[in-house]
Amino acid sequence: xxxxxxxxxFVLAAGLLFAAIPAPAGAPARDCVPPDGxxxxxxxxxxxxxxxxxxxxxHIDGGAETFLELGFRTxxxxxxxxxxxxxxxxxxxxxxDSAAALGIYLMNCGRETPEAALSDRNTVxxxxxxxxxxxxxxVATAGASGPDARGALLGSVRxxxxxxxxxxxxxxxxxxxxxxxxxxSLRIARGPLGLQASLPFVDSDVLMLAAxxxxxxxxxxxxxxxxxxxxxxxxxxxxxxxxxxNRFAAAFGWEPAGADSSIRRGKTPDGRTCRISIQGxxxxxxxxxxxxx
Amino acid sequence: MARRTYRSLPSDAGVDRRLFLKSLGAASAAVTGGVVLGxxxxxxxxxxxxxxTEVETNLADFIKVPKGPHAIPGPFPGRVVxxxxxxCLKGDKVDPAxxxxxxxxxxCRLTGKRLRKSFDLLFSKSDVVGIKVNPxxxxxxxxxxxxxxxxxxWLERCGLPRRNxxxxxxxxxxxxxxxxxxxxxxxVQIEAMQTIAEEGKPWKNETGEHVxxxxxxxxxxxxxxxxxxxxxxxxxxxxxxxxxxxxxGEYSYFGRLVTQKLTKIINLPVFKNxxxxxxxxxxxxxxxxxxNTGRLHQPLFFRVCTEVVAAPWVRDKLVLNIVDGIRGQxxxxxxxxxxxxxxxxxxxxxxxxxxxxxxxxGEMVAKRKAMGVKVNEAPRFTDYLRQAEKxxxxxxxxxxxxxxxx
Numbered sequence: 001x002x003x004x005x006x007x008x009x010f011v012l013a014a015g016l017l018f019a020a021i022p023a024p025a026g027a028p029a030r031d032c033v034p035p036d037g038x039x040x041x042x043x044x045x046x047x048x049x050x051x052x053x054x055x056x057x058x059h060i061d062g063g064a065e066t067f068l069e070l071g072f073r074t075x076x077x078x079x080x081x082x083x084x085x086x087x088x089x090x091x092x093x094x095x096x097d098s099a100a101a102l103g104i105y106l107m108n109c110g111r112e113t114p115e116a117a118l119s120d121r122n123t124v125x126x127x128x129x130x131x132x133x134x135x136x137x138x139v140a141t142a143g144a145s146g147p148d149a150r151g152a153l154l155g156s157v158r159x160x161x162x163x164x165x166x167x168x169x170x171x172x173x174x175x176x177x178x179x180x181x182x183x184x185s186l187r188i189a190r191g192p193l194g195l196q197a198s199l200p201f202v203d204s205d206v207l208m209l210a211a212x213x214x215x216x217x218x219x220x221x222x223x224x225x226x227x228x229x230x231x232x233x234x235x236x237x238x239x240x241x242x243x244x245x246n247r248f249a250a251a252f253g254w255e256p257a258g259a260d261s262s263i264r265r266g267k268t269p270d271g272r273t274c275r276i277s278i279q280g281x282x283x284x285x286x287x288x289x290x291x292x293x
Numbered sequence: 294m295a296r297r298t299y300r301s302l303p304s305d306a307g308v309d310r311r312l313f314l315k316s317l318g319a320a321s322a323a324v325t326g327g328v329v330l331g332x333x334x335x336x337x338x339x340x341x342x343x344x345x346t347e348v349e350t351n352l353a354d355f356i357k358v359p360k361g362p363h364a365i366p367g368p369f370p371g372r373v374v375x376x377x378x379x380x381c382l383k384g385d386k387v388d389p390a391x392x393x394x395x396x397x398x399x400x401c402r403l404t405g406k407r408l409r410k411s412f413d414l415l416f417s418k419s420d421v422v423g424i425k426v427n428p429x430x431x432x433x434x435x436x437x438x439x440x441x442x443x444x445x446x447w448l449e450r451c452g453l454p455r456r457n458x459x460x461x462x463x464x465x466x467x468x469x470x471x472x473x474x475x476x477x478x479x480x481v482q483i484e485a486m487q488t489i490a491e492e493g494k495p496w497k498n499e500t501g502e503h504v505x506x507x508x509x510x511x512x513x514x515x516x517x518x519x520x521x522x523x524x525x526x527x528x529x530x531x532x533x534x535x536x537x538x539x540x541x542g543e544y545s546y547f548g549r550l551v552t553q554k555l556t557k558i559i560n561l562p563v564f565k566n567x568x569x570x571x572x573x574x575x576x577x578x579x580x581x582x583x584x585n586t587g588r589l590h591q592p593l594f595f596r597v598c599t600e601v602v603a604a605p606w607v608r609d610k611l612v613l614n615i616v617d618g619i620r621g622q623x624x625x626x627x628x629x630x631x632x633x634x635x636x637x638x639x640x641x642x643x644x645x646x647x648x649x650x651x652x653x654x655g656e657m658v659a660k661r662k663a664m665g666v667k668v669n670e671a672p673r674f675t676d677y678l679r680q681a682e683k684x685x686x687x688x689x690x691x692x693x694x695x696x697x698x699x
Contacts, residue, residue, distance in 0.1 A: 047491045054529030057587040058464070058489065058537035061429050061580060063567060063627050064527055065590055108625050110632035127433065128631040141629065144432030144472070184665070196569050196669045203671030220667070270670075 042152060045081035050074060059091075069191040069210070070103045071096030073135075082152055087143030090156045095135050098170050099215050103188030105132035107197065108139075111184040117154055120161050121168065129153045134166030172217040175232035175282075182227060185220035189231075198231055199287065201268040206251040207233060207283065212240030214283075226289025229272075235281045244283055245276050348592050351516040352600045356684060361609030363557070365602070367644025368414065371688030373652045374402045374642040376699040381619055382636050389439040392640075396443035396615065399642040402699050412451035415612040415644075416557055422448060423459045423555035423610075427563045427577045427617075428471030433629025434622045435471040436561045438478075440615065440640070444559060445481060455480035461550060463581055464489055486548035487584065489537050496536045503539040509546035509584055510553065515601050518543050520588045528588035538585045545583035551606050558611045560646060564618030564637055565626035566657055569669040570595055572627040573653045574614045574646040575602050575677070582607055595677040602646065603686055614649050616641035623660045633664075647687025648694050651678050655691075 049059070053072055056064040067075075073094040080088050095101040105121065108130060115124035122131035127142040127149075140157050142149040172188065187198045192205040198218035209216055216233035235241040245264050252274075254266030264276040271290040276283060376399045381391045397408055404411040416422065424444060426436035441460060449455055458481045460473050465485035468474075473483050487505035490496035498504050520528060521543060528534070530541040540546060551558075562577035575598035580586050582601060589597050602608060621637030622630060643649040654675060661668045678689040688694060 047493065049491065050533075052529075052531075052533045054527060054531055054534040054587065055537045057527050057590060060628055061586075064587075066568065068527055068591075108630055108632070110624065110630075123632065125631040128629075130632075141433065182665075185667070193568060196671070197667065200667045200669040201671070203669070203673045 042080050042082045045079045048076050048078045066193050069193050071100035086149045088149050088152050089141050091139040093137040098168050099188055101132050101135050101137045102170050104137050106186055129157045131157050133161050133164045136164045172215050175217050176230045180221045182220040182222055187218050189216045201270040206248045208244040208247050212244055229287040231285040233283045238280045241278050241281050241283045245278050348517050348519040355603045358605045363612050364609045365611050366687045369644045371648045371694045373648050374399050374697045377639040379638045381638050387437050387439045392439045393443040395640050399640050403642040418452040420556045421457050422557045423461050424559045426561050428462050428467035429627050430629035431471035434565050436617050438472040440617045459484050505539050510549045513547040513552045514544040525591050540585045545585040547583050547606050551582045560614040564616050565622040567627050570674045571654045571657050574649045578602050599677045599681045614643050614646045624666050645687045647678050647681040647689050651689040
């Protein structure tokens with residue numbers, strides 16, 4: 001039997017070999033999963049499972065809707081068996097675009113603990129690795145039994161990332177200030193579920209993000225008395241942005257806007273002072289911390 | 294408009310609900326161009342949102358059926374026993390002896406009786422007892438086999454033959470992945486309601502039916518009219534959907550296991566979240582006893598947790614719920630997410646699954662806040678609990694729920 005140290009060296013070497021596999025340009029998720037016959041003792045232990053939009057609920061029963069809302073194409077789940085009973089599962093999600101992939105990553109990464117050995121955005125734990133690149137969102141998880149598989153987790157993710165040629169290019173991140181963001185609060189939303197996570201006082205798509213084909217980015221900014229929430233959304237048209245603002249204002253019973261119709265102000269159900277401004281297809285929202293009772 | 298406030302479980306839920314609906318009404322008016330703030334009506338040009346899916350279900354049919362003698366909320370409505378022991382985890386490993394002690398102590402605290410008397414209160418020796426586990430999220434956050442072993446041991450010592458015990462979930466592959474195998478549970482039945490064929494392998498029989506179609510009772514269904522043709526995300530009728538849902542259309546059929554084989558059900562869910570909600574006792578059954586559930590998530594979600602559990606085949610057989618909170622997960626659920634997991638070292642016991650969900654929801658909200666996760670406390674995340682209370686299926690009013698800490 002191999003010693004743990006030798007085993008780790010072994011899987012790290014395997015990871016390097018995984019990474020050497022050339023990546024096809026614009027590779028879809030299926031091609032980003034390391035294939036059969038990989039060297040170094042790690043082999044695929046079962047046929048990969050493919051989940052489409054219609055079947056994703058059976059892989060993530062109760063959580064698939066967050067993927068679908070952001071924009072999901074397909075998911076390939078592959079299992080690999082290693083020495084001494086080790087097993088890892090690699091889930092490769094191909095999302096509709098970079099913003100969708102980053103959005104689902106941000107929803108799941110918490111306060112990131114990145115590993116420098118991975119060149120793309122990632123968070124690494126003891127039994128799980130998450131990473132994002134281009135349209136690809138990856139989750140590698142170690143099995144319950146067997147030796148420490150951290151090296152294999154990193155290797156499999158590194159290999160999959162190498163097979164995705166597109167870089168993460170998410171323009172929406174520049175819509176809100178990077179400085180002052182609370183760690184782990186950055187979110188991307190395209191519908192009610194994302195919006196519920198961004199704005200804790202809404203229970204539906206009150207900004208009409210889905211209808212207006214909008215992408216919204218939000219973050220919290222610590223201030224005296226709590227956190228200010230900033231959200232910026234880009235709609236498909238100025239009219240869609242206006243409709244989003246109107247619906248938001250109406251949902252919370254705000255008074256009609258004044259002469260400057262591009263500004264809305266009012267209170268949220270949890271007692272925040274909120275301001276919305278519209279400029280063309282762009283909507284900006286600021287919600288102050290709830291008033292102290 | 295009066296200012297609303299959100300609470301985890303408002304005692305006068307109707308007020309919040311009415312105001313919420315009023316808000317939605319106002320919002321709808323805005324969408325259709327009726328209410329515009331400082332600008333001309335844009336009714337002609339405004340992109341129309343997808344209309345909310347109006348779904349009609351057969352809940353009323355379930356409620357018409359008189360309750361059986363063991364129907365929820367059972368003998369202890371509103372009672373939840375919360376039992377913690379930090380010795381149940383040694384690093385990542387579950388200590389089976391400590392867990393067994395916790396299970397037995399929790400059952401006795403719930404019933405106020407010794408183990409044998411507790412068994413007699415809830416079961417007979419001729420029962421066929423289904424243990425519904427939650428394998429989603431294995432290996433990080435699924436029901437621990439050690440908890441199931443402790444329950445099986447109790448049942449067996451009280452005279453229930455091992456062959457009368459069925460560990461069950463919807464999917465065969467998930468059961469195996471979560472450690473529920475014949476090797477680990479010899480003599481106990483391990484039964485999935487359906488199989489999912491691996492890619493490229495056939496899943497239809499010679500007549501074109503799904504190979505698991507016979508496992509479902511076409512006379513027992515949850516009807517949800519209004520889903521078809523409305524582009525519900527996740528719903529389809531193609532082979533990918535059919536492989537994993539067995540049937541499409543407007544009916545979710547109950548498994549024959551539940552309607553015909555089992556006489557009692559023990560529910561063993563996990564302490565974890567589903568987005569802003571929880572994924573605990575009633576979701577484990579609401580989405581675990583029928584096929585064709587993919588179509589239900591988007592339009593109904595938590596409503597299913599009340600309405601499917603209200604069906605006589607579940608309501609009248611569910612006698613005990615034990616939440617596996619040995620490890621907890623406060624975000625990223627229902628899939629396993631190491632980033633948000635922690636040793637919670639706790640088991641919860643109740644005959645009333647809705648009281649259990651109410652208590653766990655409150656604890657989950659507190660944990661999320663403590664960990665800096667933004668919490669959305671809109672009424673929609675707990676409306677299903679209040680609906681259950683109105684239907685007499687459980688007690689969720691905080692003033693009436695009794696939490697026994699042990």
